[in-house]
Amino acid sequence: xxSRNDKKHGxxxxxxxxxPTVISMSLLTQAHGNMAERSKLVELSLEDLGDIxxxxxxxxxxKLREAAASIYxxxxxxxxxxxxxxxxxxxxxxxxxxxxxxxxxxxxxxxxGFNTTTTNKLLVLLDxxxxxxxLYSGVFWDVQDTLMEDIERIEVIxxxxxxxxxxxxxxxxxxxxxxxxxxxxxxxxxxxxGSEEKGIGVRQGGKTTGGMDYRFYAKQFDRGASVNAAGGVxxxxxxxxxxxxxxxxxxxxxxxxxLQGDLYSGSSEQRLNDDRRVExxxxxxxxxxKLDNGHVQVKTYIDHTKREYPGSWSESLDTIDIDAQHxxxxxxxxxxxxxxxxxxxxxxxNGLTFAFLPEHAHLKNANLFVQDQIDLIANTLKLSLGTKxxxxxxxxxxxxxxxxxxxxxxxxxxxxxxISHAVRAPSRIDRDIYAxxxxxxxxxxxxxxxxxxxxxxxxxxxxxxxxxxFTLSTTIFYNDYKKIRSIxxxxxxxxxxxxxxxxTGQGVxxxxxxxxTQSWRVHMGYVYIEKHLTLPADNYNPAGxxxxxxxxxxxxxxxxxxxxxxxxxxxxxxxxISALPSPAVPSYTAFNFRLGWKPTPKWGLALVAQNLFDxxxxxxxxxxxxxxxxxxxxxxxxxxx
Amino acid sequence: MLHTHRxxxxxxxxxxxxxxxSQSVAQNTPTEESLEYSVKAAYLFxxxxxxxxxxxxxxxxxxxxMVGVVGEDxxxxxxxxxxxxxxxxxxxxxxxxxxxxxxxxxVHILFISKSEQQNLNAMIAGLNGVLTIGEFxxxxxxxxxxxTLNNNKVRFDVDLDAVNRAELKISSKLxxxxxxxxxxxx
Numbered sequence: 001x002x003s004r005n006d007k008k009h010g011x012x013x014x015x016x017x018x019x020p021t022v023i024s025m026s027l028l029t030q031a032h033g034n035m036a037e038r039s040k041l042v043e044l045s046l047e048d049l050g051d052i053x054x055x056x057x058x059x060x061x062x063k064l065r066e067a068a069a070s071i072y073x074x075x076x077x078x079x080x081x082x083x084x085x086x087x088x089x090x091x092x093x094x095x096x097x098x099x100x101x102x103x104x105x106x107x108x109x110x111x112x113g114f115n116t117t118t119t120n121k122l123l124v125l126l127d128x129x130x131x132x133x134x135l136y137s138g139v140f141w142d143v144q145d146t147l148m149e150d151i152e153r154i155e156v157i158x159x160x161x162x163x164x165x166x167x168x169x170x171x172x173x174x175x176x177x178x179x180x181x182x183x184x185x186x187x188x189x190x191x192x193x194g195s196e197e198k199g200i201g202v203r204q205g206g207k208t209t210g211g212m213d214y215r216f217y218a219k220q221f222d223r224g225a226s227v228n229a230a231g232g233v234x235x236x237x238x239x240x241x242x243x244x245x246x247x248x249x250x251x252x253x254x255x256x257x258x259l260q261g262d263l264y265s266g267s268s269e270q271r272l273n274d275d276r277r278v279e280x281x282x283x284x285x286x287x288x289x290k291l292d293n294g295h296v297q298v299k300t301y302i303d304h305t306k307r308e309y310p311g312s313w314s315e316s317l318d319t320i321d322i323d324a325q326h327x328x329x330x331x332x333x334x335x336x337x338x339x340x341x342x343x344x345x346x347x348x349x350n351g352l353t354f355a356f357l358p359e360h361a362h363l364k365n366a367n368l369f370v371q372d373q374i375d376l377i378a379n380t381l382k383l384s385l386g387t388k389x390x391x392x393x394x395x396x397x398x399x400x401x402x403x404x405x406x407x408x409x410x411x412x413x414x415x416x417x418x419i420s421h422a423v424r425a426p427s428r429i430d431r432d433i434y435a436x437x438x439x440x441x442x443x444x445x446x447x448x449x450x451x452x453x454x455x456x457x458x459x460x461x462x463x464x465x466x467x468x469x470f471t472l473s474t475t476i477f478y479n480d481y482k483k484i485r486s487i488x489x490x491x492x493x494x495x496x497x498x499x500x501x502x503x504t505g506q507g508v509x510x511x512x513x514x515x516x517t518q519s520w521r522v523h524m525g526y527v528y529i530e531k532h533l534t535l536p537a538d539n540y541n542p543a544g545x546x547x548x549x550x551x552x553x554x555x556x557x558x559x560x561x562x563x564x565x566x567x568x569x570x571x572x573x574x575x576x577i578s579a580l581p582s583p584a585v586p587s588y589t590a591f592n593f594r595l596g597w598k599p600t601p602k603w604g605l606a607l608v609a610q611n612l613f614d615x616x617x618x619x620x621x622x623x624x625x626x627x628x629x630x631x632x633x634x635x636x637x638x639x640x641x
Numbered sequence: 642m643l644h645t646h647r648x649x650x651x652x653x654x655x656x657x658x659x660x661x662x663s664q665s666v667a668q669n670t671p672t673e674e675s676l677e678y679s680v681k682a683a684y685l686f687x688x689x690x691x692x693x694x695x696x697x698x699x700x701x702x703x704x705x706x707m708v709g710v711v712g713e714d715x716x717x718x719x720x721x722x723x724x725x726x727x728x729x730x731x732x733x734x735x736x737x738x739x740x741x742x743x744x745x746x747x748v749h750i751l752f753i754s755k756s757e758q759q760n761l762n763a764m765i766a767g768l769n770g771v772l773t774i775g776e777f778x779x780x781x782x783x784x785x786x787x788x789t790l791n792n793n794k795v796r797f798d799v800d801l802d803a804v805n806r807a808e809l810k811i812s813s814k815l816x817x818x819x820x821x822x823x824x825x826x827x
Contacts, residue, residue: 041683042727046818049687050796052680180792185821250792567813601816601826640817 040468043518047077068384068404068416069161070461070475070509072096074154076179081561081571083594083608083636085148085192085199085221087176088141092575095511095525095557096158097172100577100620103627104226105142105238105268108620111158111172112477113505113529114549117620121170121424121453123161127178127260129284129301134344134363135315135356137168137427143264143278143305144176145242147201147217149188149638152179158509159477160457162400162422163369163386164336170422170455171479178260181205181213181248187641194608194634196224211251218243225269226627227616234627240266240278257287273311280305294328297338313351319344323367332378336386337370346428355437356428365392365425371402382406394426395452413464420459423452430485430497444487447497454482469515479505484533484548487541495540501548503533519563527555546582550620554578569596569606583622590614590629604638678716680795681788682723685774688786689729689750691815695770695808698749699732706732707747711739711764712754715776750774753784770807785809789820796820 041049072094084090088107092099098115100108110119120137123130124144131144154176161169185205192199199221207213218241225237244262265279284301300322308314323340344363348356371386387401404418431446461475483499490496507529514522530553533545541547557575564570571594579587591613596606609631611617616628689706706729710716724734739745741756744767753775757764765773765783773785780787785803789796801824804811816822 041679041723042686044683046684046687046691046815049680049684050794050818052676052794182791183820598813598817601813601822604817 043469043515045518051075066406066408066414068382068406068418068461070096070158070459070473070477072156072158072473072511074156076149076151076153079148079151079154081569081594081596082559082573083571083592083606083610085197085634085636087144087146087148087151087154090148090151090154091156091174092557093559093573094154094156095527095555096509097156097174098527098529098551098555098577101226101627101629102620103234104223104236105266107141109139109141109174110549110551111156112479112507113531113551114171115551115620116547116549118429119549120427121168121455122172122174123165123169124174124176125165126176127284128286128299129282129303130321130342132168133317134346134361134427135348136429137424140278140305140307142238142240142266142268143280145219145240145264146176146178146244146262147188147190147203147219149190149201150178150184150203150215150217150246152177152183158475159418159459160400160402160420160422160455162420163371163388163402168424170424170453178246180250180258181215181246182207182250184215184246185213187639189639190636192221192634192636194632196630196632197634198222210249212247212249214245214247216243216245224630227630228625229618229623229628231616234625235269235271236627238266238268240264253290255287255289257285259283259285270309270311273309276310277308278306291328294326296324296326298322298324309351311351312353313355314349316347317344332375334373334375335370336373337368339366339368341366348428350437352437352440354433354435356432357434357438358432361428361432363393363428365390367391380408382408390423390425392425394431394450395423398423398425398452409464413462415460415462417460418457420455420457422455422457424455425452426450433497442494444495445497447488447499450485450497451483451499453484453499456480456482470512472510472512474508474510476508477506481505481533486535486539487547488538489540500539501533501535501541501545503531503545505529505531521561523557523559523561525555525557529553529555543582550580550582550585552578552580552587567598569594571596577619580620585618585620585626588614588617588619590617602639602641604640606636606638607633608636609633677790677795679719679723681776682716682720684788684795684797685720685750685752686724686727686729686734688772688774688815689734691812692750692772693810693812694749698770703731703733705735707735707737707749709737709739709745709748709751710754711743711745711751712741712756714738715754716752745771768807770809772807772809773803785811786819791820798823800824801826 074090074093078093079090082093088099088109091097091109096111098110100115102108102117106117108115108117108119110122114121118136118138124132124139126144132139157173159172161173165173184203188203190201201219203215203217205215220241222239225233225235227233242262242264246260248258250256261283263281267275267277270276282301282303286299289296303319306316319342321342323338325336325338327336342365346361346363348359350356350359367388367390369388371384374383376383384404387399390398400422402420404416406414406416408414430450433446434442435444458478459475463473465471482502484501486498486500487495488498509527511525516522529551533548535541535545555577559573562570573592574589576589577587579585590611593609593612594606596604598604611629611631614631616630618626618628685708720736727734737748744764745751748771750772753773755776761781775784776788777784780798783803785800787798789798797819798821799816799819801822
């Protein structure tokens with residue numbers, strides 16, 4: 001447990017470090033070894049050359065590399081070479097995430113700790129469409145899917161991103177971006193067949209005479225049930241199908257637009273009742289216009305998702321969202337401002353064990369944000385100031401300011417620091433839950449005064465090229481949490497949610513990339529997290545502070561990608577996750593391997609083995625009947641023509 | 642636990658700061674310039690290692706690989722900057738430039754500038770065992786590798802029929818990276 005003194009101390013460390021940094025930053029001017037950088041181009045692979053953005057007009061990805069934030073970008077190539085067949089599995093590639101398999105079809109995923117099966121401090125976007133559920137501010141990972149080959153990249157930002165991305169971006173943002181239809185031309189057929197996994201995916205891309213690019217895709221998968229510690233099969237096998245399209249019109253360089261949509265359904269077994277069913281559809285439009293000075297983007301989407309758990313509850317959620325942003329430059333200031341509005345119509349059919357009341361909720365969220373990026377010294381010292389004003393039904397107005405300073409020492413080294421304030425807005429579970437459901441008198445109820453959870457985050461980071469073939473990125477963070485969800489008891493003896501937990505989280509994130517030879521790349525990642533949360537003595541949390549996540553202190557990963565003659569690729573990944581404290585989950589080390597072979601340019605084969613040296617291991621949950629992850633071996637085949 | 646932090650955090654950051662401060666401070670140059678032709682130059686070099694020329698193309702294992710540019714040169718100094726001093730399979734690279742309308746000779750890789758579109762067919766007919774590269778929009782027959790810009794990135798299409806006619810062999814690795822491949826593998 002942490003005392004008030006310790007907390008102050010954490011902040012003073014930050015002051016001690018940041019202030020001298022700022023002073024020394026302003027004393028130095030910066031350098032650009034443009035030439036050196038260019039001569040490095042020949043060391044890149046053909047794939048990497050094709051991924052270089054050649055002008056700074058579309059600055060998004062360049063900005064990511066320079067952003068004053070802890071960002072890890074999972075590329076399509078990394079996904080392919082990992083053999084990952086689902087988005088949650090691909091997220092294991094990001095060193096700055098905690099990913100735990102909790103059941104065949106469920107994951108606990110978080111950043112900077114606070115991991116639970118209903119993690120609520122992480123924002124997840126799929127092509128800009130927010131996929132968190134307003135039921136508990138978390139993500140139902142079983143329905144977040146697309147053709148893995150169509151993912152361009154996944155940006156994983158650990159730490160707050162609230163100013164640009166909005167509420168819930170407290171401990172991190174996951175931004176999944178699919179490829180432009182121009183990059184997915186032709187036909188693709190993939191199949192996977194193995195011990196735990198069967199899947200097929202088809203995509204057809206083309207071009208219209210008017211210069212529009214399009215693709216259609218469909219996929220189907222079947223994943224085996226997980227097992228308990230004794231090896232008994234748990235009834236949680238899972239299957240699903242999804243189809244969709246994307247149309248991109250980039251024929252007019254001044255003005256581009258995208259229209260895309262998906263349709264899905266799935267089901268998973270459960271022990272006593274009929275299968276759980278999920279289904280949904282979404283449609284998203286995005287329009288970009290270049291201006292003489294800057295650009296404008298307008299994005300809108302509708303999303304329908306339905307979840308039926310026979311014997312328990314069901315939910316139908318319809319969301320409509322529109323947002324716009326405008327970026328322009330005035331002198332040294334690059335201003336980005338915008339706003340958005342989201343309306344969600346959430347209907348729950350309650351069961352006996354718990355109820356959301358009212359059953360039918362109308363949730364409204366409006367926001368306005370502005371960010372000013374100031375070039376204090378051109379190409380060297382950048383100050384970014386921003387704030388977001390966000391209004392929701394439950395807690396009203398939240399203001400989330402953010403200040404960051406980034407110093408490019410030269411073209412090889414960058415230091416950055418930031419102070420951010422972010423909130424996790426109340427969700428339906430915090431306010432509207434009753435357990436058991438009426439007419440039984442509740443034992444636990446939502447808190448009518450439950451308000452936003454608050455974080456103030458202090459971060460300091462470095463990223464750079466330490467040697468010609470070695471890049472490193474590291475961040476230290478100190479998070480000060482206030483008003484975290486706690487459980488109290490009212491005079492009638494009913495437990496209810498309040499905001500009386502508080503404390504700190506701190507840690508180090510570190511990852512590096514080493515190109516040993518032209519054909520051998522090694523990547524390593526390490527994360528250290530510790531949390532010190534406290535509850536007032538008169539609290540009634542049955543799990544105590546453990547209710548706010550079960551996190552490993554250490555997490556280490558090492559990936560190797562080796563290109564061999566005869567178009568053979570050999571990839572391996574080992575990851576070590578230290579023990580989880582409460583409920584106790586032993587530490588584990590998992591080994592994944594992939595052997596890929598491309599007999600012809602159009603046909604590729606891969607043999608993938610996940611958890612090869614391990615029959616099964618638990619990653620999350622209480623010991624008695626938790627789901628364990630088994631060894632999985634499958635063959636993947638990919639045709640492109 | 643916090644006691645270790647008292648030491649670890651400042652030491653950790655100080656090390657990072659020292660490392661970066663000790664870097665030399667060079668001249669300030671603008672970086673807004675487009676990378677397009679730097680990337681294309683790097684491709685020109687990379688392609689060399691994925692192509693097999695007909696037997697007897699080179700006299701000796703260390704004979705140089707000749708890279709030509711014909712017509713208005715879009716690379717300027719970048720071609721030299723990027724590929725000078727590198728070798729492909731032990732062969733040094735030599736860059737040759739040909740004027741507008743001139744028939745290139747003694748080259749293995751040839752970048753055909755847009756300025757040569759008029760007499761393209763005649764020029765290609767006069768080449769023998771040369772990997773031809775262009776940046777035509779749309780692509781033109783006879784140009785084996787054609788650069789295109791796609792979402793602000795440099796990609797390329799391959800015309801395998803033209804490659805086969807010239808009796809060159811292109812590795813499947815290169816084909817798998819191409820955006821579009823026209824024609825059949827032989």
